[in-house]
Amino acid sequence: MYRITKFNKFLSIRLFSSKTASQANFPxxxxxxxxxxxxxxxxQPAIDTYSVLDNDGxxxxxxxDPKLSKESLLKMYKNMITLNTMDLILYEAQRQGRISFYMTSYGEEATHMGSAxxxxxxxxxxxxxxxAGVLLxxxxxxxxFMNQCYSNELDLGKGRQxxxxxxxxxxxxxxxxxxxxxxxxxxxVVCYFGEGAASEGDFHAALNIASTTDSPVIYFCRNNGYAISTPAKEQYRGDGIASRGVGYGMHTIRVDGNDILAVYNATKEAKRIAVSENRPILIEAMTYRVGHHSTSDDSTAYRSKQEIADWQKVDSPITRFRKYLEKLRYWSEEEEKSFKKEIKKKVMTSFAEAEKRVKPAVKEMWEDVYGDGLPPILKEQKKELDRLMKKYPDVYNQDGYAK
Known part of the structure; x- marks a missing residue:
């Protein structure tokens, strides 16, 4: 029954359930x-992991079976190989001191192409x-990609990242x-992040905002087992990241992130729900980071080389997808060798061109950031830098920079 009670100037309606009621409908x-x-x-029991392909394709x-066209399937596979080739070349370039930093995507290629x-x-x-594969x-x-990694004059980020x-x-x-x-x-909207980011406050704020505003966003978590150098078992308790989506009242699925077709199906259905029903979605893609976190990391300090080798041998997303394509007679060993040779040449040509280009002009530091013009403090800084560059041209040498 309902009881209306007056508190000062406010009326509060309290719901009192009888002893025979089965549900507590609190706000x-x-x-x-x-x-x-x-x-x-x-x-609670662990959330199931959705899969489509076994390890033999x-x-x-x-x-x-999503019944994708041969053209789409080959585009996905070729882009996986292209990403691998680009990762190998740019990783070695960093080791040679030619670029400052790099991160590979070995072992996580299916999450890229399947979702994209x-x-x-x-x-x-x-x-x-x-x-990077999603962008590719x-x-x-x-x-x-090459211009961005070299931060040259054609870098769309103008050397700021x-x-x-x-x-x-x-x-x-x-x-x-x-x-x-x-x-x-x-x-x-599709927002990608690693399981390590789910330990940040922004993650919880984001899911709560998306859920309470019924916004069409897919939060795509790559759970690769290691948040930089912290194994998942040391980073959080509970059933992974997917369980948190349920807690925020979001449609949630856990998917085999090494299965490109499972990722495709899950993302496609997630988009349908997000757009048609204006609802946020959480996808947790379970995968494994084969490479180091970055060129600043040595992952053998917190995991064994044997563990890495076992994952590469048993559950490679590229090998699994290739076997599927071969069963369809869409791909062969000859085509594999030919494409790898072709794409390596293309990447190396682009790499060489990007390395030769000059850096962005110094003036780029002040442009495109503030739509209404520079604030006074930055105007002062720009004026002082211009003065110093004119007074000490040898110290502030602009050779190698666009004008």
């Missing part, structure tokens, strides 16, 4: 069943750093998705 937890058992929840259930193939160009991507699949050219860093912000992704919703766009 903060609608649909909770009453129980007479005193029991604390500690751990066979469909586990024929109905799960399920999206279209109107969907907004918030990429982190180990999502959406049309970012090899030349653009570390190599292979494209930037991601989880709360901002929720805001961007809310804007798409308000504009009634037939598109969603």
């Amino acid at each position: 903060g937890a609608v649909g909770s069943n009453f129980t007479t058992t005193l029991k604390f929840l500690y751990n 066979n469909l586990t259930v024929k109905e799960s 193939e399920a999206l279209n160009i109107d969907d907004v991507i918030f990429g982190q750093y180990r999502e 699949h959406r049309g970012f050219t090899i030349d653009q 570390m190599p292979v860093h494209y930037g991601t912000q989880l709360p901002q992704a929720a805001g961007a998705a809310y804007a798409l919703k308000r504009q009634k766009k037939n598109a969603c």
Whole structure:
């Protein structure tokens, strides 16, 4: 029954359930069943991991086959190989001191191409750093990758960011998705992040914002087992990252991140729900980071070389997908050798061209940041730098920089 009680000038309506009621419909937890058992929840059964292909490239259930065209399947596979080739060359370039930093994507290629193939160009991507393949699949050219890593005059970021860093912000992704919703766009936002980022406060704020505003955003977590140098078992308790999506009232799925078709199916359905129902989604893609976290890391300090070798041998996303294509007679050993030779030559040519280009002009430091012009303090700094560069041209040598 309802009882109306007056507190000062405010009326409060309290719901008192009878002894025979089965559910407690409190404002903060609608649909909770009453129980007479005193029991604390500690751990629920682990969330299932959705998969389509086994390790030999066979469909586990024929109905799960997305029936993608040969053209789409080969584009996905070739981009996986291209990403691998680019990673190898740029990693070695950093070791030779030719670029300052790099991060490879070995072992996580299926999360890139599988998700990117399920999206279209109107969907907004918030990429982190180990999502270069997503950009590649959406049309970012090899030349653009090379220019970004060299921070040269053609770098779209104008030398303001570390190599292979494209930037991601989880709360901002929720805001961007809310804007798409308000504009009634037939598109969603996809925000990529690692499981380590889920330990940051921004992660929780982002999911709560997206959930309470019913915004069309897909939060795509690459759970590769290591947050830089911290194994997952030392970073968090509970059932991975997917369990947190359920806690925030979001549609959630855990997927085999080494299975490119499973990632494709999950992302495609996630987009359908996000756009048609204006709901946020959390995808946890379970994968393994084969390479070091970055060129600043030695992963053998916190995991064994044997562990890495076992993962490469048993569960390579590229090998699994290649076996699937070979069973369809879409790919062969001859085509593999020919394409690898061709793409290596293309990457090396682009690499050499980017290395020769000059750095962005010094004036780029002051441009494109503030739409309404520089604030007074930066105007003073610019004036002082101009003065010093004119007074000491040898110290502030601009050779090698665009004018």
